[in-house]
Amino acid sequence: MKNKVYLLIGCLLLALSACTSVKPWERGVLAKKEMAWQLDPMESKLQSHIYFAKEGSSGGGQAAGGGCGCN
Amino acid sequence: MSKYKIDASKGKKSAALLALSSAAMLLPALSNNALADAPPENIELAYRYSNYQEEATDAAKTFGPNSSGLSSSVDRYNIEINQFRLLLPVGDKYSLAVDLQTEALSGASPWFTGSADGKTKLVMSGASIKEDREDIAANFRFYASEGNAGISLSRSNENDYVSNAFSLDGSYNINEKHTTLSAGLSFSDDTIEPTQGLIPVEIIKESKNSTSLFVGVGQVINKNAILQAGLSYTRLSGYLTDPYKYRDQRPGDRQQWAWSLGYRQYISSADAALQADYRFYNDDWGINSHTLSLAWYQNVKEYLKIIPYARYYTQQEADFFSNNARLNDAYFADDFRLSTYGAFTTGLRVEADYKSWTFIVSGEFYDSDSRYGISNSNEESPGLVSYGRYTFGVNYTFK
Numbered sequence: 001m002k003n004k005v006y007l008l009i010g011c012l013l014l015a016l017s018a019c020t021s022v023k024p025w026e027r028g029v030l031a032k033k034e035m036a037w038q039l040d041p042m043e044s045k046l047q048s049h050i051y052f053a054k055e056g057s058s059g060g061g062q063a064a065g066g067g068c069g070c071n
Numbered sequence: 072m073s074k075y076k077i078d079a080s081k082g083k084k085s086a087a088l089l090a091l092s093s094a095a096m097l098l099p100a101l102s103n104n105a106l107a108d109a110p111p112e113n114i115e116l117a118y119r120y121s122n123y124q125e126e127a128t129d130a131a132k133t134f135g136p137n138s139s140g141l142s143s144s145v146d147r148y149n150i151e152i153n154q155f156r157l158l159l160p161v162g163d164k165y166s167l168a169v170d171l172q173t174e175a176l177s178g179a180s181p182w183f184t185g186s187a188d189g190k191t192k193l194v195m196s197g198a199s200i201k202e203d204r205e206d207i208a209a210n211f212r213f214y215a216s217e218g219n220a221g222i223s224l225s226r227s228n229e230n231d232y233v234s235n236a237f238s239l240d241g242s243y244n245i246n247e248k249h250t251t252l253s254a255g256l257s258f259s260d261d262t263i264e265p266t267q268g269l270i271p272v273e274i275i276k277e278s279k280n281s282t283s284l285f286v287g288v289g290q291v292i293n294k295n296a297i298l299q300a301g302l303s304y305t306r307l308s309g310y311l312t313d314p315y316k317y318r319d320q321r322p323g324d325r326q327q328w329a330w331s332l333g334y335r336q337y338i339s340s341a342d343a344a345l346q347a348d349y350r351f352y353n354d355d356w357g358i359n360s361h362t363l364s365l366a367w368y369q370n371v372k373e374y375l376k377i378i379p380y381a382r383y384y385t386q387q388e389a390d391f392f393s394n395n396a397r398l399n400d401a402y403f404a405d406d407f408r409l410s411t412y413g414a415f416t417t418g419l420r421v422e423a424d425y426k427s428w429t430f431i432v433s434g435e436f437y438d439s440d441s442r443y444g445i446s447n448s449n450e451e452s453p454g455l456v457s458y459g460r461y462t463f464g465v466n467y468t469f470k
Contacts, residue, residue, distance in 0.1 A: 019291065020292075022291050032337065034335070034337065034346070035337060037299065037335075040431070042119050042156055043420075043431075043433065043462060043464075055384060057327070057329070057386060058352075059305050059329040060303055060362075
């Protein structure tokens with residue numbers, strides 16, 4: 001478990017070390033729809049809901065949506 | 072009529088159990104877009120129709136009517152889902168989003184597992200279960216150049232289950248907007264009143280609640296790549312047992328942790344983007360899981376996008392999972408959701424824009440099996456599910 005956390009932190013640091021300064025006028029690509037964390041909030045909500053209903057784990061911040069009841 | 076005949080409504084057990092907590096689901100994603108600290112410019116309306124169909128369970132895995140008098144139905148859930156969304160700019164710093172979702176479910180689900188002749192099989196609930204669910208959620212959001220903050224309220228209603236949830240979230244940009252810090256907090260308060268059938272349900276009315284916390288950080292790597300990492304903690308307490316499952320008895324407390332990573336890489340030579348997400352999950356019921364999702368967002372024409380995607384999921388069973396009732400143990404569940412297994416999802420989404428309209432078609436197939444898991448399964452649950460889903464959608468922006 002601990003090793004996994006260290007590995008995760010290591011990967012993050014490695015990734016961040018590769019960061020470059022991106023000026024506001026260079027951010028056109030980052031604003032594109034394909035760079036969004038959620039492609040479609042409605043579909044994400046439904047998918048998360050189904051996984052929540054059919055699998056043993058949930059959470060993680062990739063879900064946005066409310067309520068439960070189910071499939 | 073057999074004395075064992077189950078009230079059709081029994082089967083909607085899943086409705087209840089599934090609803091274990093809604094707080095976790097309310098937690099916002101990290102700010103959805105690296106640059107989205109501005110309210111929507113126009114009013115947007117959206118609609119989705121989805122059909123979810125579970126594969127019938129192999130008859131060899133169920134006990135038939137001749138042996139027990141119970142339904143031999145192996146048809147599992149079919150659900151029709153309608154989703155409506157209204158996104159409204161309010162002034163130049165706020166937005167209001169209202170989501171309404173209705174579901175109509177029919178079919179059967181596993182009631183319990185049992186063994187005969189050395190084989191573990193399912194006994195299904197009665198056939199022709201019918202149930203509806205309505206879910207309404209509202210999110211009000213404030214935007215500033217430094218970030219945004221939102222408040223959400225939601226309510227989900229079934230005839231045997233009601234969930235009310237509330238959440239707060241915010242994100243704050245630092246490091247010349249190269250880094251975004253996010254946090255969220257949510258609560259839910261759920262009440263279950265199981266439908267009483269011929270087979271007794273042991274409770275009349277119970278409640279459960281959950282609290283979730285989320286923290287995350289997003290980072291611009293370069294002009295074509297972003298990364299995010301998050302950690303969430305959820306505590307569930309109250310009646311976490313599934314009242315519709317025979318002999319099901321679960322602890323009254325559950326603590327869940329999830330670490331998530333997300334990455335988006337734009338590939339200009341292909342005019343496409345790679346979307347990768349990973350989650351590690353761990354809880355004090357003994358379940359660990361890994362989830363890896365990949366999508367390829369391909370711009371075909373300015374108005375046409377094709378997005379194939381895949382997801383792999385693997386989990387290790389809960390400490391008290393078994394196919395055979397452990398009557399001397401404090402806790403026991405034979406729910407397939409708590410077993411060791413793995414699952415693959417493969418899907419395709421197509422989006423087409425025409426003037427103020429966007430049309431969406433998507434479809435996916437989910438297949439789970441104990442052999443797909445990375446952990447060795449001591450006991451394969453006969454209840455593991457496979458399903459197909461398709462969705463038709465349309466968005467309209469008032470310009």
